[in-house]
Amino acid sequence: MQPRSHFEALDAADPLAGLRQQFSLPPGVIYLDGNSLGVLPTRTAARIAGVVSHEWGEGLIRSWNSAGWIDLAARIGDKIATLIGAGPGEVVAADSTSVNLFKVLAAALRIARENDAQRTEIVSELGNFPTDLYIAQGLADLTGGAVTLKMVEREDILKTLSPRTAVLMLTHVNYKTGAMWDMPAVTQAAHDAGALMLWDLAHSAGAVPVDLRAAGADFAVGCGYKYLNGGPGAPAFVWAHAQHVERFWQPLSGWLGHAAPFAFTPDYQPATGIARYVCGTPPVLSMAALECGVDTVLAAEPLGGLAALRAKSMTLTDAFVAQVEARCAGMGLTLASPRDATLRGSQICFAHANAYEVMQALIARGVIGDFRAPDILRFGFTPLYTQHADVFDAVEHLHAVLSTGEWRDARYAKRNAVT
Template sequence: MITLQDCRALDTQDPLRKLRGLFALPEGVIYLDGNSLGPLPEATAPRVARAITQEWGEGLIRSWNSAGWFDLPQRLGDKIARLVGAHPGEVVATDSTSINLYKVLSAALSAPQADARRSVIVSERSNFPTDLYIAQSLCKERGCELQLLDDGDADAIAASLDERVAVLMLTHVNYRTGAMHEMAALTAAAHRKGVLAVWDLAHSAGAVPVDLHAADADFAIGCGYKYLNGGPGAPAFVWVHPRHADRFEQPLAGWWSHAAPFDFAPGYRPAAGISRYLCGTQPILSMAALECGLDTVLAAGPLGGMTALRRKSLALTDLFMELVESRCAGHRLALVTPRQHDHRGSQVCFTRTASDGESGAYAIVQALIARGVIGDYRAGNARASHAQDGLGHARGLPDILRFGFTPLYIGFEDVWHAVEQLRQVLESGEWRRPEFNQKHAVT
């Protein structure tokens, strides 16, 4: 059985350990929610302060040129490209993941192969709701159909693709279970049927190695505020394979996507390449913060980059699974995340089954947070009022306790203490106290 001393020894040998110093984490907190909102990098506050006082305060409008504000979407995009297997000039940091999904899905639906027979978007019922909502609204607009599959089985996904399907829209790492799709195999299956593949990398960028070119993906979008540590509501990103970038126009063609925005021409002419996926003026202060977040992930480069981060992420998550299953045995926790390394991302989720039907998952997470271990909870929908919505969203998904592991700042001893706190919460039954059962707006 692994001991606290074993965990400390693993930390001593960890080459990534010093990267924790890049973050301003509060004392006494073990942060297992970087998959939802990455923590504050040390560099962010001074950088944003400089952007405010010098670039904005003194530079004023001159800073669009002198401080490089105008090129930030492309410059940050090049940094993101290094984390997702894209080339320089192929990614822009901009807008939100939801908005970027609208742009790429619309573009993909305009593809020449999306002829009259191809009017279906295939996705999964378990995909993140914003992806499904965006696809639904687009389908309403375009008169196409969203077809949702029940589980994440790759063969079932491949089998659903036929000559009616225009786009396969998948999230690489599932937000609830942490299950990871094989991007290259599914993209190849899509291409064999003449279908374009759109990938949501919200839980992948900065968390697992991604190689968009090796996978031959068509479009990808992702989030800046999770594993990229860009801050609350940070700009997201969008990538389009260069074979498509100049072929399609996206529908939110604002002036920043114009070939020459400062010509102020009345007629629209799209910029070349990925810049046409911009829309309007960018949030420069948020971009400045995002750059600091990206730099924390890129700081792992000389220490082995995403390969080293992945190695440690798998070691941390293996350890967490093993410790929860051994030290919290008897508390009816069941692992939801696949055990197999190449089938999961950087988070671990459990359900709790209880005889009275109340999982207690929310309250257990609240009690853990009160003890300084911050994870989160995602509601199931077995009893939800929307159980019978039009898309049949509810198929008895369980409540889950969700824990994200970011190897930049989480160590093996942290894992030990987190599990020990979980064990105490479960043993003591303190999570049953009313204050831990009161739901807040954001869970």
């Protein structure tokens, strides 16, 4: 257990500490939920105001050209590409993660089928984020049973791969435990089994270094509103390996993914490359906010970029585990994340029998994390704005909530729609 002065000294010596100035953090809040919704960047409000009053208000329809609205998907995609080991022109910002999963799963299944007709199975982890599994189920249903989804326990994933596997679909960092797959090794195992590899980077992009090209992955999707700080419901992103670039199919063949949208021809002709993964008109206000969010992560580049952010994240999460286990020993908490920082993303989860109530009591005190059923207290650490002193202060609040039984107050048992 360390005194607050220990954490204050770490903050004083932290070369990334200044990056926090990029954010509008409400006073009195210790925010440990950037893995659900990133904090508002200070630049976003002015940018949105400018887009509304100048680009929309004055530029009107002209702004599609003059303000570059039509280029937003590719421009933001190129910025995100630098964070995930993809090349320029390989990523677009578009739609939601769920919708992008549908597109790339459909594409992967088609490529696999063309290569080998017996490869009709999607393999995934039972503990994957539900939307990944639901989208795969919906797609399987659409094929009338020709495609199936096989969901297995995490430890059984690799031995489940077979000559029937078309695509292995995994989330790089698990939403509930923070456990992180070894991307190059798992991708290699999928390829050795003749399957394609699809990664969901929702909890990775902007949080941990990712090198999709080096890993040889085939497809990836990810989220704009978590560690990319793009705002509630921000557009997501999608990547396909350049080797598939002329083969991947876009099942949601909307007009803005057409080779020549303003030719208005009746037949669909996909645009070259990743541009075909745009479907319809992008939400310009949300795109502008996403770009501001991505820029907050890119601002770490001169300070060592994701490698430096990752090092700070590992220090923060290690310190949190050590402090909780020392200060709150015997209070019913069990670590639910890998103890080894290299095996987890940027979050720490503890199981507790009354996790929901405990989290509500913490939130009432201004320590914001979240709850994942049935018993997980989830704390996200975003080194762009999380301070070392936040670790100490959050644990002091957790200790107070548990040691006094504060969480037993009836108001903390009321279940909200979003937990």
